[in-house]
Amino acid sequence: MQEVTEKKEFTPNIVAFCCNWCSYAGADLAGSSRLTYPANVKIIRVPCSCRVNPTFVLKAFQQGADGVILCGCHPGDCHYVTGNYYTRRRMALLFSFLNYMGIEKERTRVEWVSAAEGAKFSEVMNDFVKTVTALGENKRLTDLRVKEGK
Amino acid sequence: MRDIELKMIERAKALLESGEVARVVGWKKGEFYFDPMPAVFETVEELNDFVYNSFCGANLSKYLIKVSKNPGKTAIFLKPCDSFSLNQLFKEHRVIRENIYVIAIECQGKLSVEKMKKLGVSAITEVNENGEEIVVSSLYGETKFSRDEVLLGKCETCKSKVHQVKDEEIILREMQAGKKDRFEDVEKLEAMSEEERFTFWREQLSKCIRCNACRNVCPACSCMKCVFDNPASGIAAKANDDKFEEQLFHIIRAFHVAGRCTDCGECSRVCPQGIPLHLLNRKFIKDIDGLYGEYQAGETAEGKTPLTSYNEEDGEPSDVFKGEEK
Ligand code: SF4
Ligand code: SF4
Numbered sequence: 001m002q003e004v005t006e007k008k009e010f011t012p013n014i015v016a017f018c019c020n021w022c023s024y025a026g027a028d029l030a031g032s033s034r035l036t037y038p039a040n041v042k043i044i045r046v047p048c049s050c051r052v053n054p055t056f057v058l059k060a061f062q063q064g065a066d067g068v069i070l071c072g073c074h075p076g077d078c079h080y081v082t083g084n085y086y087t088r089r090r091m092a093l094l095f096s097f098l099n100y101m102g103i104e105k106e107r108t109r110v111e112w113v114s115a116a117e118g119a120k121f122s123e124v125m126n127d128f129v130k131t132v133t134a135l136g137e138n139k140r141l142t143d144l145r146v147k148e149g150k
Numbered sequence: 151m152r153d154i155e156l157k158m159i160e161r162a163k164a165l166l167e168s169g170e171v172a173r174v175v176g177w178k179k180g181e182f183y184f185d186p187m188p189a190v191f192e193t194v195e196e197l198n199d200f201v202y203n204s205f206c207g208a209n210l211s212k213y214l215i216k217v218s219k220n221p222g223k224t225a226i227f228l229k230p231c232d233s234f235s236l237n238q239l240f241k242e243h244r245v246i247r248e249n250i251y252v253i254a255i256e257c258q259g260k261l262s263v264e265k266m267k268k269l270g271v272s273a274i275t276e277v278n279e280n281g282e283e284i285v286v287s288s289l290y291g292e293t294k295f296s297r298d299e300v301l302l303g304k305c306e307t308c309k310s311k312v313h314q315v316k317d318e319e320i321i322l323r324e325m326q327a328g329k330k331d332r333f334e335d336v337e338k339l340e341a342m343s344e345e346e347r348f349t350f351w352r353e354q355l356s357k358c359i360r361c362n363a364c365r366n367v368c369p370a371c372s373c374m375k376c377v378f379d380n381p382a383s384g385i386a387a388k389a390n391d392d393k394f395e396e397q398l399f400h401i402i403r404a405f406h407v408a409g410r411c412t413d414c415g416e417c418s419r420v421c422p423q424g425i426p427l428h429l430l431n432r433k434f435i436k437d438i439d440g441l442y443g444e445y446q447a448g449e450t451a452e453g454k455t456p457l458t459s460y461n462e463e464d465g466e467p468s469d470v471f472k473g474e475e476k
Contacts, residue, residue, distance in 0.1 A: 054405050055377070058398055075462065085460035092467040093408060093437055093457070099471070100339065100433045101397065102348025110467040140348050141397065 012066035012132040014041045016125065017056065019049045021079035022114045023071030029118030037125035048072070049110075050083030054094045057108070061141045067107045067132035071124070074112040084112070103141045106131050154256055155202040157320050158227060161253060163194050165225050171251050172222025175213055177206045184263040184274050190217055202227070204277045204284070207260035207302050209416050211235035211245075212369040218249045226250060229257035230325070231304075233314040234412035234448030235369035240315070241451045242410070244372045254316035258325060259297065259305035266300050269293075298329070304415025304428070307332035314449060332413065336432045355397055357423040364417035364427050370407040370447075377402065400430060408434040409455040412448035441465060 018024040024045050030037060046052055049072025060068045070091060072084045091110050099105040111124045162174045178189035178199040186201045188208050209232045218224045228236060233254065239245040258279060266274065266286060273289040284295045298306075308328035313319065339347055365371045365378060377383050378399065404411075404427075413435060417427040438445055438456045442464065445456050 055383075055402060058401060062398060082460065085462065085464065086457075088464055088467060089442065089457060089460055092441060092465065092470050093434060094405060095467050096437050096470040097401065097404070097430075097433055099344065100347060101351045101401065102344050102346075104344055105471050108467075 010133060010136060011040050012129065012135075012137070013064050014038070014067045014069065014125075014129055014132060015060040015065045016041050016043045017046050017049065017052045017068070017070045018043050018113075019072040019079075019084075020045055020047050022073040022077070023111075023121060025115035026071070026113045026117050026121040029115065030122045031118075033118045035118055035122035037122045038129045041125050041129065048078065048080050048083040049087040050078075050080070050090075052087065052091075054090065057094065058141075061107075061138060064138075064142060066135070066138040067109070067128060069109045069111065069124075069128050071111050071113045071121070074114055077114065098141070104135055106135055107138060107141075154320060154322055155200075157322075158202050158253070158255065159197055159200050161318075161320065162191060162197055162200065162225065165251070166191070166194055166197075170223065171225040172220065173217065173224050175210050175217060175224060175226040177201050177208065177210075177227075182274070183276060188213055202255070204261040204279060205263060207262075207304070207419060209235055209367075209369060209414050211239060212367070212372070214239065214245045214250060215372055218245055223249055223251050225253060227253050227255050228313065228316070229255060229260075230311045230313050231257075231308060231412075231414050233316065234310075234446070235414050236448075237314045237451045238410060238412055238448040239369060239372065241448075241453070241455075242372065247451070252313075252316045252318075254313035254319035254321065256321040256323060256325060257311070258323070259308060259328070260302045261297075261300045262302045266295070269295065269299065302415075302419060304419055306330045307415075309413060309446070315451065332432060333436050335426075335429055336436050339429065339433075351397070354425050355400055357425055358399070359423060360399065361422060363420045363422065364425075365403060367416045367420045368407065368411075369414065369416070370410045370412065371403075377406075400427075404430040404434060407431065409438060409445070409457040410447050411435065412446070437470065441470065 018027060027043060049070050052070055057068050072087055073079060075084055075088065078084045095105065095108045098108060109128055113121050113124060162176065165171045166174060174191045176189060176191060177186040179201050180187050184205045186203060186206050188210050191197050191200065210226055210228065211232050214224060214226060240247050261277065261284065271286055271288055271293050274286055275289060276287040278285045282297045284297055284300055286293045286295065306328050307330045311325035311327050362378065411431045413431060415428055421427060442456050
């Protein structure tokens with residue numbers, strides 16, 4: 001992974017919303033299993049993927065994210081029974097809509113990662129970072145003033 | 151049109167006089183013939199200003215949220231499309247069915263004064279509809295249009311001429327639904343590249359002056375406290391940079407009414423900048439129809455909306471892009 005980010009100077013900002021009960025623990029497992037994921041992935045712990053209001057995703061982009069990924073429990077395994085089913089509909093509609101407005105569809109993603117899937121977590125994050133790196137900076141859905149101030 | 155107007159006034163009078171209702175929601179004379187405005191009539195005298203003409207495009211449902219909280223019943227005149235909005239308000243418990251008396255009225259499609267102006271007619275003093283022929287009198291004489299030439303944008307794609315809720319009706323002539331497919335323009339956009347779509351929306355949305363009219367008029371935007379009025383949200387007011395803030399506003403606005411928007415078309419009608427907001431709402435409607443089964447908000451006053459329900463077999467968010475890889 002290091003390779004990819006070094007070759008192209010651009011290192012994307014990635015925000016990952018991770019559900020406390022599964023993917024957040026999955027990230028932990030990845031760490032304790034000595035699997036790596038890129039350091040530019042900023043994890044935000046949420047009680048459930050369903051906690052992620054679409055505004056959070058937009059805000060992340062506004063504040064300079066180049067890609068936003070949501071990780072939750074596999075459908076059927078939600079700690080709160082049904083939360084991720086709502087996430088699934090909400091994000092399907094939101095992502096499709098963002099793309100309708102011209103935002104590259106590769107910048108948004110939802111993945112189901114359980115607490116036991118440390119390896120999957122690492123794979124998913126590496127792949128997402130690679131994809132977004134190839135896309136380049138998020139120019140379309142960002143607030144210029146934030147970028148300039150940095 | 152005048153015959154219906156007289157019948158409506160007659161009914162409003164009777165309802166107020168008998169005390170069956172405490173007030174009637176309708177339209178009253180504006181400054182000009184072409185700008186009637188929503189109004190609440192509480193006395194028979196006030197009805198002298200009552201109008202119902204070709205320019206009564208405004209959807210009155212939203213006024214009930216406030217007005218119907220007052221004691222006594224409220225009567226309201228609803229066109230077929232407006233009745234969807236009222237049903238949706240019933241569903242969301244914003245308005246209580248028992249407090250409302252719905253008079254379903256005829257609508258042959260409302261007309262656009264903007265289109266008439268573009269076609270060179272101004273200072274309009276009267277409009278007469280003879281079926282498909284529209285006779286416009288102005289200070290400068292008489293002009294004839296075909297109905298299709300001057301129909302309001304939202305009426306071109308009228309989804310139904312069947313009232314979804316009513317207590318009685320005043321319908322003198324047969325009505326026809328819109329002739330155009332409402333998803334046609336959404337499909338055109340979908341067929342464009344990401345880049346082209348981005349350019350299209352940026353051009354459209356940078357015209358936005360954040361007057362909030364689209365939100366204020368929307369019957370689905372019925373929150374007591376709106377995120378756009380919260381200064382801490384970062385999206386409350388017009389920003390100097392028009393690239394992002396406006397988009398953020400529009401994404402949030404459209405998302406908040408997703409699954410609840412009845413496609414009444416009011417947002418596009420009132421936008422002073424002529425931004426085609428309906429193309430945003432209809433994208434959600436089209437996606438919902440395609441992914442979760444056809445759904446028309448406001449068709450019933452019960453049941454869940456697509457975003458407050460789910461199906462275990464629903465597709466994944468990534469599925470929405472399947473089949474469109476180029
Ligand atoms: S978003 Fe527009 S079309 Fe939809 S309910 Fe609101 S005003 Fe009507
Ligand atoms: S009505 Fe038009 S100009 Fe006003 S806030 Fe809505 S989109 Fe912007």
